[in-house]
Amino acid sequence: IGFLFTVTVNALEGKDCKESVKLIAESTNLSEEQLAFLISGMYTLLREALRLPLSTFKQEVSSGSTQGLDQIPEDFIADFSSIVFGNRRPVSEGTAQRSRLPSVQDFKWRVDVAISTSSLARALQPSILMLLKLSDGTAHRFEVPVAKFQELRYNVALILKEMNDLEKRSILKIQD
Amino acid sequence: MAAPIVPETESIRKAVSLLNAVAAGRFPRLLSRLLQKLHLKAESSFSEEEEEKLQVAFSLEKQDLHLVLETISFILEQAVYHNLKPAALQQQLQSIHLDQDKAEAFASAWAAAGQDTIEKFRQRVLTPQKLETIGWQLNLQMAESMQAKLKSPRAVLELGVSNEDSKNLKKVFAEFSHQELFEFYNKLETIQAQLDSLT
Numbered sequence: 001i002g003f004l005f006t007v008t009v010n011a012l013e014g015k016d017c018k019e020s021v022k023l024i025a026e027s028t029n030l031s032e033e034q035l036a037f038l039i040s041g042m043y044t045l046l047r048e049a050l051r052l053p054l055s056t057f058k059q060e061v062s063s064g065s066t067q068g069l070d071q072i073p074e075d076f077i078a079d080f081s082s083i084v085f086g087n088r089r090p091v092s093e094g095t096a097q098r099s100r101l102p103s104v105q106d107f108k109w110r111v112d113v114a115i116s117t118s119s120l121a122r123a124l125q126p127s128i129l130m131l132l133k134l135s136d137g138t139a140h141r142f143e144v145p146v147a148k149f150q151e152l153r154y155n156v157a158l159i160l161k162e163m164n165d166l167e168k169r170s171i172l173k174i175q176d
Numbered sequence: 177m178a179a180p181i182v183p184e185t186e187s188i189r190k191a192v193s194l195l196n197a198v199a200a201g202r203f204p205r206l207l208s209r210l211l212q213k214l215h216l217k218a219e220s221s222f223s224e225e226e227e228e229k230l231q232v233a234f235s236l237e238k239q240d241l242h243l244v245l246e247t248i249s250f251i252l253e254q255a256v257y258h259n260l261k262p263a264a265l266q267q268q269l270q271s272i273h274l275d276q277d278k279a280e281a282f283a284s285a286w287a288a289a290g291q292d293t294i295e296k297f298r299q300r301v302l303t304p305q306k307l308e309t310i311g312w313q314l315n316l317q318m319a320e321s322m323q324a325k326l327k328s329p330r331a332v333l334e335l336g337v338s339n340e341d342s343k344n345l346k347k348v349f350a351e352f353s354h355q356e357l358f359e360f361y362n363k364l365e366t367i368q369a370q371l372d373s374l375t
Contacts, residue, residue: 051324099320101332101351107363111370119215119297121257126374127301128367132348140348142305142337146371152310153364159331160361162314163354166329 102134181254181268188272191247196275198234198244203278206230207248207285214252215296255286256294262287308345309336331357 021039108131114123128144144152182188222230222245231241255265266283270276311334317326331352336345352360 047322051322099322100330101349103352103356104350104360107360109363109367111367111374113374117297117300117302119253119256119300120259120294122259123298125298126371128371129303130307132350134348134350140305140335140337140346141303142307142335143301143303144307145299145301148307148310149364149367149371152307153361153368155310155312156333156357156361156364159312159314159333160354160357163329163331163357166314166316167354 102136102138104132105135106133107131108133180271181258181260182251182272184272187243188247191243192272192274194236194240194244195247195278196273198236200277200281202233204281204285207252207281208289210245210248211252211285211289211293214249214256214293215300251282252286252293255290256297259294260286260290262290304340305337305346307335308338310334311336329354 021035110129112127112129114125114127117123126146128146128149130140130142130144132140134140227238227241230236231238234241234244236244251265251269254260260268262283265286266279269279269282274282313332313334315330315332317328317330319326333350333352335348335350337348338345
């Protein structure tokens, strides 16, 4: 049973477990169907428990409620608690936010000054070149005129200020 | 005097003689119209209809009209390139035997709109993609499929990047947490410090 837990935790973390599941299937005398039931049941139970942030749980409450379900052995509950509360809790990678827009993975830039161009013998015009690599693999390279850059900087500062205000407001202090 | 800015080639001479023959009345307006559109690449300043009207107004054949328009554009582009003062421009034109009244018309049109035109050329960028628009949204994420009861502020930045070839604006979306946005902002501040050190 303990080994099943390890496999489920690995699955929640997003790791590939085909090998481990095969090993388990070979080492026990459970039928394939029973094994499938067990693993998917444990996966679902753990996933739902992990969805809720730690603060909503009380350790004893959890043990109490699972005891209500038929025939769940004591050591199962102990393992379960240690996974949800203890240091066997899956690394946040697996439970991290997956449904989101791409984030900025890499941001490279350079500041140029055009000294002379084909249209102007003496230009002396600064410009900014940006290379934005996003987490979905796309890369965008574009030039930013100085005026637009100021606009970008202003807007980002504005969002930061709004975020700060939002985080201070009491709506976030409501305990649930 | 400095080296002649407008070389005296065969076609220039022909254009000058055509220009000298043209009536001076509509000339200043033609000049300012050309100046306005000078910085736009590969766009001819006049539509078919307008060209026909010009042909009539200046009593020029189609080919001659094209030569005149191209020559005027060339002269103005040279004025931009060398950042000529109006007086210098007038002198240059008179040295290639353009009539004084036409040369004066050039000088006054240049004095009026010259600096603006130069500024527009300065803003022209060579890279095909340019940042045009900036939009954003601040959201408070309450939950998602893998995690309930979140309350995490997230910002979505929308950057509109224009491509020289297509007329559409490509929208680039990026999501930021508070920390990520703060790091991004610090990088922008570094760029600003670099810009400040230039002046």
